[in-house]
Amino acid sequence: MTQEKPATAAMLAIGDEILSGRTKDKNIGHFADTMSLAGIDLKEVRIVPDEEPAIVTAVNALRERYDIVVTSGGIGPTHDDITADAIGAAFGRLVGEHPEAVARLEAYYEGRGLPFTQARRRMTRTPEGASLIDNPVSVAPGFSVENVHVLAGVPHVFQAMLGNLVETLPNGMPVMSRSVPCPLGEGDIGGPLAKLARERDGVSIGSYPRFAEGRYTTEIVIRSRDETLLDEAEAAVKALIGEVS
Template identity: 70%
Template sequence: MPEIVTAAMLVIGDEILSGRTKDKNIGHLADIMTAIGIDLKEVRIVPDEEDEIIAAVNAVRARYTYVFTTGGIGPTHDDITADSISKAFGVPCEYDARAYAMLEASYAARGIEYTEARKRMARMPRGADLIDNPVSVAPGFRIGNVHV
């Protein structure tokens, strides 16, 4: 009997909880996972609060094969997902040299200033693997079974 592959999804953001932004990721990701045989078992929507993100990540990463997050890795001051995931794993959040260089080159090619805010998108937990992002270049990351 093959092992059942399971997943949880964490939707991170006050804008989802307030209704200012309507989630479009849950259904999309559920469709993709179902199509490839991953059983989505749980979805949590959590606020932009470090303690809440850490608690949710640690709870679901222990229960499921995969954890997918949405929200919270942009260039604004309230995007605290990378910091929170780092703390959940007990590692520092730092600039990833590969991500930093990719973003720097992308902005330079378009003649756009590589500001401190934009550089924040190159921050991730130490030891994380990059997840390619063909849409905006800013990579996601994977650490353990958590995909951000």
């Protein structure tokens, strides 16, 4: 079996409220978990304010560097929701009302007896040629332009949209991981572990300090897309801990 190189991804979170500390981001961790499970390598995350030049610069840097770019935030009905315009500017495409998005929102507000205000119509605006991403929670859709996928920032809407999107992305093999607890601190296991990590291809070995009950221990995490390599590395790490302890 040929092992294809996994697709790479970046996330761009858009919003003054995250940078001011007012809102604590809950999407990055969920996105990272989702990419891991899909076998896609998340390589970079950026957070930028609701300012068009900052969004355009980040989108253009990320979409050229990575296979997949997912944005969160800035697609609601208010004046500070400028993501659609910024994505249009990044791609040099006009932005206008998407007929299918208009139809969905018209039906939704009519069904609830609410007026389809000018502010709500803002949520139907996409760059030309965009395809919609379904929003099973509050109807107003996200959209994709080439490899850039624009999702809402409200966590339960972000998660629902991402669930719809992820099935359409170019997936690799899932990454498997094993966690090995080590009773030694990083200062004791670090040297020998570095040597072991250098000797093993196809696995990534990370170590994470833990502090509890007045002493440091280490959690060693081994990751691979190949179960045999993972088994072998896990056995080697356990043997190493036995030797050093």
